[in-house]
Amino acid sequence: MKTLMLQTLAALALITTSATAQDNPMENHTASYIAMPAAADQSEAFAAFLTGAAPIVGETEPGTILWFALQAEDTLAIFDIFADEEARNAHFVGTVAAALNQNADTLVAGGWDNGVMANINNSDVLSVKVPTDLYSATTATYIKLEAAPGKSAELAELLTAAGPIVTETETKTLFWAALQIDENNFAIFDIFADNSGREAHFAGQVAGLLNEMASELVAGGWDDGVVANVHNFDILAIK
Template identity: 70%
Template sequence: MKTTLMTLLGALTMATTTACAHQAQSENQTASYIEMNAAEGQTDAFAQFLTGAAPMVKETEPGTKLWFALQGPNNKLAIFDIFADEAARGAHFSGVVAGALNENADTLVDGGWDAGVVANINNSTVLSEKAPVDIYTATTATYIKLKAASGKGDKLAELLTAAGSIVTETEPKTLYWAALRIDQDNFAIYDIFADDSGRADHFAGKVAGMLKEASPVLVEGGWNDGVVANVNNFDILAIK
């Protein structure tokens, strides 16, 4: 497996110039992901609230580059957003939409504001991305959280950073893709698709193949327990 990994990382090094361009594009960008459960009987109302928030984000948050309201199974809802920089993220969390969610959280969110929203915020930096294309045609999204194997955080970051250019070049049905670093050992991937065929092509694509090959060494739990088990699929309710 060491030989396989070194061969893989060597191939990634050959894409350094393109990858650096994608990394520069992502420089200073930050992201947040908040997964929440609707309070009992409030799933539809919570989904309606999040859908209606998109125009407010557009009107009041110029530093929020992308904002997605998402709905998953079993009363699960989520928000994913990309910010121009840390200051823009701060403006978002002190903004109109965050204030409105705070006011309504006791009714809409299981656990209310503190336990249901704030406790579930995952902040990250953007390692690389595929720039958004035709995003308003997207209907479905995926968020995958990854934990690096012991001592492999920087190697996993290297792979994910190089992957942005590969997604751009090989996955026309992936309408947006971002690799995220939460901390030294925790990472995530977020992507959106027009339909399930785009997701299927992505998971059969070059980057997924690279990650699958490297995961026994780089990802805690390997491919099945460390990647596949952490795939969260969502319907997209609204986009800014």
């Protein structure tokens, strides 16, 4: 165990040095992720609603930097990046949010309160790979991570340092963001042109390091704390 921790700390020091050479291009940005179960027989209609929302977000929400509509069978999701907290607040009182509120009883299992609001995960952006070839992306992944007891700062440091590594080594990862939800909970969101990009990502340096360190840093370790929390989506629309 002592040898593993020494190796872990050495690896963390290496990627931290790499990260400090590049400022976070989305410093002070915020994010939100909402996974919503479609009401019975409403998956197709809900998907059409979210697909049609993308141009409205583009026209009416200058502070929403990125917006993704996602689908995994009967679960629909929205992931977005905002310039700051004010822009996120504006999004949730904007045209698309109002329309979703109005239609939630029909489209979303649980309606607005239990199907939408109860599933919002707001977060701060720790580190990113700036999007490239954004509109060629077809698939996305969201992974929620809970830090092991007393390891929040170290997990945050690893995720913060990982952005430049993804940028330098993963050409098929078209966007990558590390997020902090609260003191103990974190997430990773990324998009790929196809499944080969996802496979390359999970065989890459950052995934390898997280695998090695998960038993120390992530509640549940690699299998129960990381792999079990991987949610893959098809991308319906992007702003």
